[in-house]
Amino acid sequence: MSAHAGPLASLIFASLFIAVTVIGFLAARWHKADLGQLHEWGLGGRRFGTLITWFLLGGDLYTAYTFIAVPALMFGAGAVGFFAVPYTILIFPILFAVYPRLWSEAQQKGYLTAADFVRGRFDAPLLAAAIAVTGIIATLPYIALQLVGMEVVLAGLGLNGEWPLLLAFAVLAAYTWTSGLRAPAMIAIIKDALIYVTILAAVIIIPAKLGGYGAIFAAVPRTKLLLQAGSANNWGGQSAYATLALGSAAALFLYPHAITGVLSSSGREVIRRNATILPAYSLALGLIALLGYMALAAGVGQMPAFAYGFHQFGANFAVPALFLKSFPDWFVGVAFAAIAIGALVPAAIMSIACANLFTRNLWKEFVAPTCSGAQEGRIAKWTSLVVKLGALAFILALPHAYAIQLQLLGGIWIIQTLPAVILALYSQRLHPRALFLGWASGLAAGTAMAGSLHFKSAIYTLHIGTVSIPCYAALSALLLNIVVSYGLSLVWPSRHLGTQ
Numbered sequence: 001m002s003a004h005a006g007p008l009a010s011l012i013f014a015s016l017f018i019a020v021t022v023i024g025f026l027a028a029r030w031h032k033a034d035l036g037q038l039h040e041w042g043l044g045g046r047r048f049g050t051l052i053t054w055f056l057l058g059g060d061l062y063t064a065y066t067f068i069a070v071p072a073l074m075f076g077a078g079a080v081g082f083f084a085v086p087y088t089i090l091i092f093p094i095l096f097a098v099y100p101r102l103w104s105e106a107q108q109k110g111y112l113t114a115a116d117f118v119r120g121r122f123d124a125p126l127l128a129a130a131i132a133v134t135g136i137i138a139t140l141p142y143i144a145l146q147l148v149g150m151e152v153v154l155a156g157l158g159l160n161g162e163w164p165l166l167l168a169f170a171v172l173a174a175y176t177w178t179s180g181l182r183a184p185a186m187i188a189i190i191k192d193a194l195i196y197v198t199i200l201a202a203v204i205i206i207p208a209k210l211g212g213y214g215a216i217f218a219a220v221p222r223t224k225l226l227l228q229a230g231s232a233n234n235w236g237g238q239s240a241y242a243t244l245a246l247g248s249a250a251a252l253f254l255y256p257h258a259i260t261g262v263l264s265s266s267g268r269e270v271i272r273r274n275a276t277i278l279p280a281y282s283l284a285l286g287l288i289a290l291l292g293y294m295a296l297a298a299g300v301g302q303m304p305a306f307a308y309g310f311h312q313f314g315a316n317f318a319v320p321a322l323f324l325k326s327f328p329d330w331f332v333g334v335a336f337a338a339i340a341i342g343a344l345v346p347a348a349i350m351s352i353a354c355a356n357l358f359t360r361n362l363w364k365e366f367v368a369p370t371c372s373g374a375q376e377g378r379i380a381k382w383t384s385l386v387v388k389l390g391a392l393a394f395i396l397a398l399p400h401a402y403a404i405q406l407q408l409l410g411g412i413w414i415i416q417t418l419p420a421v422i423l424a425l426y427s428q429r430l431h432p433r434a435l436f437l438g439w440a441s442g443l444a445a446g447t448a449m450a451g452s453l454h455f456k457s458a459i460y461t462l463h464i465g466t467v468s469i470p471c472y473a474a475l476s477a478l479l480l481n482i483v484v485s486y487g488l489s490l491v492w493p494s495r496h497l498g499t500q
Helices: 007-029 038-046 050-061 064-076 079-109 114-122 125-156 163-179 182-210 213-219 236-252 256-263 268-277 279-298 304-326 329-367 373-397 400-421 432-452 473-491
Strands: 459-464 467-472
Touching: 007 163, 007 182, 007 329, 038 256, 038 329, 038 373, 050 182, 050 256, 050 268, 050 329, 064 079, 064 125, 064 279, 064 304, 064 329, 079 114, 079 236, 079 256, 079 268, 079 279, 114 125, 114 329, 114 400, 125 163, 125 256, 125 304, 125 329, 125 373, 125 400, 125 432, 163 182, 163 329, 163 373, 182 213, 182 279, 182 304, 182 329, 213 279, 236 400, 236 459, 236 467, 236 473, 256 329, 268 279, 279 304, 304 329, 329 373, 400 432, 400 473, 432 459, 432 473, 459 473, 467 473
Parallel strands: none
Antiparallel strands: 459 467
């Protein structure tokens, strides 16, 4: 058994990578239109039907880092990592009930971003700018983590150093510039097919080699199979688990890349249909999570051949090590390609979403109010490139732990946009100044909670009387945000004063 894959795996990996690169460039000819216009380049002309939206949202939300990080959490921390499964199930009723209404507002009024909606709803450019900046900053470490996922896979192929990541970045930047959102939409179909093949092979072949699922669970330490028990005075691991699931569900579709995927669809019914069929990805995620337990049962963390990988990437190397131990070289190439392509798709969508926000809600709002559609398109393309460069520089310059810690903050930050983006869809009583102060309060409180934990965890224990309640900091900060937003809206009853 080698510490990394052989030449055949690298050849298959390279062949699949080249194939999706070609598809990325050919996507510019799909639904041919003027890709110099921002709504065509950044939203695909709002033409995507049910099937393409399903692949796009799946590729958008179930990323390479999901494939790496969820099993890694199960491998390192145990059952708490399974929170990712119920939270993805909770997402879809929210998607079904709320986001068709947001799509209708955007379609009727030409909005391309959530911040566009806030700007139009409240005539409050500073509040809209705050929503845009929050979205961009929360997304940047998310893009960086896609690159971490790719780095882990490249290391499994024996490709260490910066040049393989730089090459992958150059390819991503080139076809995103050329084809816009059409590129990840087309590539997502290939990506999902590869991932489903990999998952099915893994959940059948690996347990057979390890003696079945009974033997796998028997090999996992009891402390990693169960959550910390709660009590009357300390709600324990169950409280942390439940609030992580609820807070993550509330936050996920607020990320700019998720909203971009929703707004690119061709109609309200497309969104509703996707809310009913996207749970197929939750089933896949549950199976992906079990890879962490399989890696424990296989003992890959104790194998000398993988010592360097675990030293460099920690638990994130668990899945590549498991695949290297369990599969023949040719299938390792397929599996690693699935993970790497699973990094390219969301990274492209994320950079496009950030470019949309910057162009519409910062550049056009404050720098060039009279810029044309073609000028908007050019600015968005350059911004997308800068965003990718920033994420690349970030991941190359800093230890991976910093990216992971900042990604925890990303969830805490993005959820603070919920009152202005989602609650404002239904409430006529919210005042833009109150929303701005609520956003600032939630942002400050959530960051302070994470900071008190040295950014190593997002679970902050609330003390209410004699009761200790471990809670996801994003959720408790959001409650403060909502209280401030609604409380101050009673003081400022007029909605249209703005925050200028």
